[in-house]
Amino acid sequence: MSQQHNPILVLRLRGPLQSWGISSQFNRRTTENVPSKSGIIGLLAAAEGRQRTASIDDLLELKIGVRIDAPGTQLRDYHTVANFDGSNLLISDVNAQGHQKRGDSKKQTLVTKRYYLQDAEFIVAIQGNEQLMEKLAYAVEHPRFPLALGRRSCIPTGRLLECNENGQKLWRGMSLREALSAVNWRKKPGVSEPYRLPVILDESSDSIKDGMLDSITDVPVSFDPHKRGFTSRTVRHIWVTPPGLSPEAEKNRMMSDPFSLLGAE
Amino acid sequence: MSYLSKVFINPRRKAGLRYISNPQATHAAIMQAFPPETEIGRPLWRLEKEGTRAHLLVLSNLRPDWSHITEEAGWGDAEGAQAKIASYQPLIDLISRGREFHFKTTVNPVHSTTSPQGKYAKEAATKTALNTPEGKRPRGTVVPHKTVAHQTKWFQDRVERWGFELSPLNSNTSSPAGKAFTLTNRNVLKFKHTKGSQITLNTATFEGLIRISDPEVALNSLLNGVGQGKAYGCGLITLTEPQ
Numbered sequence: 001m002s003q004q005h006n007p008i009l010v011l012r013l014r015g016p017l018q019s020w021g022i023s024s025q026f027n028r029r030t031t032e033n034v035p036s037k038s039g040i041i042g043l044l045a046a047a048e049g050r051q052r053t054a055s056i057d058d059l060l061e062l063k064i065g066v067r068i069d070a071p072g073t074q075l076r077d078y079h080t081v082a083n084f085d086g087s088n089l090l091i092s093d094v095n096a097q098g099h100q101k102r103g104d105s106k107k108q109t110l111v112t113k114r115y116y117l118q119d120a121e122f123i124v125a126i127q128g129n130e131q132l133m134e135k136l137a138y139a140v141e142h143p144r145f146p147l148a149l150g151r152r153s154c155i156p157t158g159r160l161l162e163c164n165e166n167g168q169k170l171w172r173g174m175s176l177r178e179a180l181s182a183v184n185w186r187k188k189p190g191v192s193e194p195y196r197l198p199v200i201l202d203e204s205s206d207s208i209k210d211g212m213l214d215s216i217t218d219v220p221v222s223f224d225p226h227k228r229g230f231t232s233r234t235v236r237h238i239w240v241t242p243p244g245l246s247p248e249a250e251k252n253r254m255m256s257d258p259f260s261l262l263g264a265e
Numbered sequence: 266m267s268y269l270s271k272v273f274i275n276p277r278r279k280a281g282l283r284y285i286s287n288p289q290a291t292h293a294a295i296m297q298a299f300p301p302e303t304e305i306g307r308p309l310w311r312l313e314k315e316g317t318r319a320h321l322l323v324l325s326n327l328r329p330d331w332s333h334i335t336e337e338a339g340w341g342d343a344e345g346a347q348a349k350i351a352s353y354q355p356l357i358d359l360i361s362r363g364r365e366f367h368f369k370t371t372v373n374p375v376h377s378t379t380s381p382q383g384k385y386a387k388e389a390a391t392k393t394a395l396n397t398p399e400g401k402r403p404r405g406t407v408v409p410h411k412t413v414a415h416q417t418k419w420f421q422d423r424v425e426r427w428g429f430e431l432s433p434l435n436s437n438t439s440s441p442a443g444k445a446f447t448l449t450n451r452n453v454l455k456f457k458h459t460k461g462s463q464i465t466l467n468t469a470t471f472e473g474l475i476r477i478s479d480p481e482v483a484l485n486s487l488l489n490g491v492g493q494g495k496a497y498g499c500g501l502i503t504l505t506e507p508q
Contacts, residue, residue: 258503262351
């Protein structure tokens with residue numbers, strides 16, 4: 001139960017574009033609909049100024065929960081790759097010396113598919129031990145490397161760190177689920193108001209007996225370019241109704257009963 | 266005398282699913298709620314879906330019996346009312362000039378044109394050739410409005426003819442058109458007529474605030490419905506107290 005009382009760091013991820021790839025390969029770079037654990041750990045590691053080859057073992061012990069405040073829509077970017085001097089692109093084939101060969105002269109430009117989420121907004125709650133969370137809270141406010149929402153070109157908008165109602169950077173004495181139900185929902189212009197929000201929570205795999213559990217392969221083993229790999233984690237899907245939403249208003253609109261003016265039966 | 270009914274439909278039953286998906290079947294079942302050789306007139310109805318629940322709202326000039334629907338598409342022996350019937354008279358008594366209501370209606374916005382485009386052009390040409398006597402002006406072809414802008418304009422243009430006026434915007438309500446009403450749902454219904462022909466209906470649901478401008482015309486619109494597709498769940502305007 002000590003995990004219950006560990007401090008929680010809350011981030012609000014929003015920006016014109018986000019992109020959270022977990023299974024992308026080659027020229028097709030897709031995005032998931034929610035931030036991945038590798039993306040969030042990568043963001044924290046970048047804030048602390050860790051090199052790619054540095055250990056991330058302490059960060060892997062963090063528990064995270066993601067709330068979808070605005071799901072956003074997918075965007076496919078028309079993206080091309082070419083050599084600036086007009087020479088042919090390198091291909092995967094190698095010559096006898098082990099050097100990459102150059103491709104066909106007809107293919108000087110390559111089209112690649114890059115997917116983004118536009119107008120999405122997420123609340124991410126991260127729970128871990130006291131010392132580490134203090135360090136991470138400071139690092140997010142004073143990042144050593146530029147922070148990005150899943151891809152280097154996706155710049156966050158506004159303040160990342162979401163303080164609690166007393167203005168403290170860490171949320172204490174509550175579970176991840178309670179923290180995600182307590183963070184304000186902010187209305188965005190032109191977005192219709194939901195009456196509850198979906199949440200994806202890290203869950204220990206021994207609680208697999210009750211349903212609504214799912215497995216996602218997005219836990220990094222290392223960010224070292226030569227040792228990359230991923231393992232999976234178990235997550236639970238729940239709903240929360242945070243402050244800022246007015247489920248009653250929605251209910252009243254739906255319930256406008258044409259019998260209300262007809263009196264008793 | 267008019268009656269408003271609410272019939273709950275069980276989506277877990279085969280017949281319930283049929284009523285939810287096929288307006289032709291729903292229409293037929295509603296007509297069966299009245300005994301033969303009576304002046305049924307034209308019952309108006311609307312299918313309402315709330316999440317996984319659904320119910321029918323039916324306005325009829327005779328008191329209906331819904332047992333044939335509740336038996337095959339209701340909850341059998343379960344406790345609780347499966348249908349609700351109330352006299353419409355209390356509402357009719359409230360219709361007076363200037364009174365404001367919250368309204369909801371599902372309509373089938375269409376217009377008639379003598380120069381239809383696309384697939385309607387061919388249909389119009391055949392009809393004109395078959396039915397128009399020499400020297401007579403051909404009748405227009407009925408074409409649906411398919412976009413939000415067209416459907417909204419269609420509604421705005423007709424509301425006055427139906428005896429209502431759209432209430433001006435007040436501080437509590439807002440909508441893009443600058444009037445206190447919104448297009449809350451759009452649908453394209455495709456189903457087979459009993460004769461086998463394919464029917465396609467473009468429907469739009471509007472909700473908001475209206476004021477009665479001509480009580481006599483408004484009452485006629487409420488009791489007899491508005492627009493096309495009345496047999497298929499369009500044209501019923503229901504009124505509630507504005508919030």
